[in-house]
Amino acid sequence: MFTLPRRLKIGPGLINSINTTFELNNINGKILLCSDDFVYKKYGIIVREQAKMHGEVLLFLIKENSIQQAIELSEQIISNDIEYVIGVGGGRVLDTCKYASHMTKRKFVSIPTIVSNDGVASPIAVLKHKSGRPKSLGSTMPYVIIIDTDIIIQSPIQYIHAGIGDTISNYTALFDWDYAEQNGKETKNDLAYLISQTAFDIMINSKLDRIDQNFIEILVQSLVLSGIAMEMAGTSRPCSGAEHLFSHAIDYYFTKNNLHGLQVALGTIIMAKLYDIEYKFLIDFLKKYNIKVSPLSLGITREEFKFCMEKAPEMRPDRYTFLNEVLFNKTYNFDILFDDLMSELE
Ligand SMILES: [Zn+2]
Numbered sequence: 001m002f003t004l005p006r007r008l009k010i011g012p013g014l015i016n017s018i019n020t021t022f023e024l025n026n027i028n029g030k031i032l033l034c035s036d037d038f039v040y041k042k043y044g045i046i047v048r049e050q051a052k053m054h055g056e057v058l059l060f061l062i063k064e065n066s067i068q069q070a071i072e073l074s075e076q077i078i079s080n081d082i083e084y085v086i087g088v089g090g091g092r093v094l095d096t097c098k099y100a101s102h103m104t105k106r107k108f109v110s111i112p113t114i115v116s117n118d119g120v121a122s123p124i125a126v127l128k129h130k131s132g133r134p135k136s137l138g139s140t141m142p143y144v145i146i147i148d149t150d151i152i153i154q155s156p157i158q159y160i161h162a163g164i165g166d167t168i169s170n171y172t173a174l175f176d177w178d179y180a181e182q183n184g185k186e187t188k189n190d191l192a193y194l195i196s197q198t199a200f201d202i203m204i205n206s207k208l209d210r211i212d213q214n215f216i217e218i219l220v221q222s223l224v225l226s227g228i229a230m231e232m233a234g235t236s237r238p239c240s241g242a243e244h245l246f247s248h249a250i251d252y253y254f255t256k257n258n259l260h261g262l263q264v265a266l267g268t269i270i271m272a273k274l275y276d277i278e279y280k281f282l283i284d285f286l287k288k289y290n291i292k293v294s295p296l297s298l299g300i301t302r303e304e305f306k307f308c309m310e311k312a313p314e315m316r317p318d319r320y321t322f323l324n325e326v327l328f329n330k331t332y333n334f335d336i337l338f339d340d341l342m343s344e345l346e
């Protein structure tokens with residue numbers, strides 16, 4: 001059984017009308033506002049002033065997206081009888097809130113200030129273990145999502161680029177899902193498939209030449225649709241294939257600190273080339289917006305690339321992708337592939 005957000009607001013200037021959204025959704029009670037120090041001073045205060053009209057508001061500043069931090073947040077939620085958790089910030093803040101709200105069964109109001117991946121509206125939170133390695137955790141979708149596109153357009157461009165990259169990855173993720181079904185490994189959820197495909201299509205067909213307010217709205221819609229596709233499927237499968245496994249391997253074995261969306265965009269080009277499906281339109285699209293995803297710009301060496309291609313399927317052995325077939329039949333030369341990527345993406 002899936003749960004979709006009760007309300008989704010996307011548009012300019014919404015940070016100033018949070019009060020109205022709260023009224024319309026009868027949000028009243030004890031509230032815990034979560035943010036990080038920087039975002040709180042910039043946007044959190046604006047939200048806090050409006051939230052105060054709907055109940056007592058406590059503040060929790062999030063320092064890191066770790067499982068430990070989510071446990072501390074859960075403790076605060078339970079011991080203070082919090083009814084609503086509001087998260088204002090980027091993925092680190094929102095994922096911590098998402099998981100803590102899920103564990104404590106509280107309603108979560110999500111107010112993203114960047115959109116660097118499809119976690120904006122997904123049922124998945126990525127939090128770090130004590131070792132520092134990331135772990136994807138199943139969570140509940142936010143109860144209310146408010147995305148102020150004025151805030152997003154003012155956010156650093158690399159986050160917007162990464163958001164675009166995560167949308168592009170639906171292309172090979174869906175190819176992999178088709179392949180898994182054809183080989184009797186899985187049964188697709190057709191509606192989730194359609195939503196993920198639509199998320200990809202609206203982005204790639206946007207035909208907008210520059211990243212402006214209209215473009216941001218489409219990007220946000222695309223990322224939200226991707227999140228909904230995952231919720232409907234009950235798994236990240238509609239938006240995560242071997243291109244994600246490659247990125248997970250990079251994150252697992254090396255510390256690159258690249259944005260997820262940029263790594264999976266590189267992964268998408270890699271897999272499309274290996275799978276021998278059309279990919280030049282993806283490179284043209286990325287270049288149009290000056291999005292750099294070559295191994296060089298992401299600091300991935302030839303040896304690291306080859307190692308992670310081999311290790312990618314081990315990241316999720318239950319997820320069957322066409323890469324399994326490619327590796328099994330050895331129908332590749334990773335040195336040539338790496339050289340091609342360097343020349344095509346630079
Ligand atoms: Zn992703």
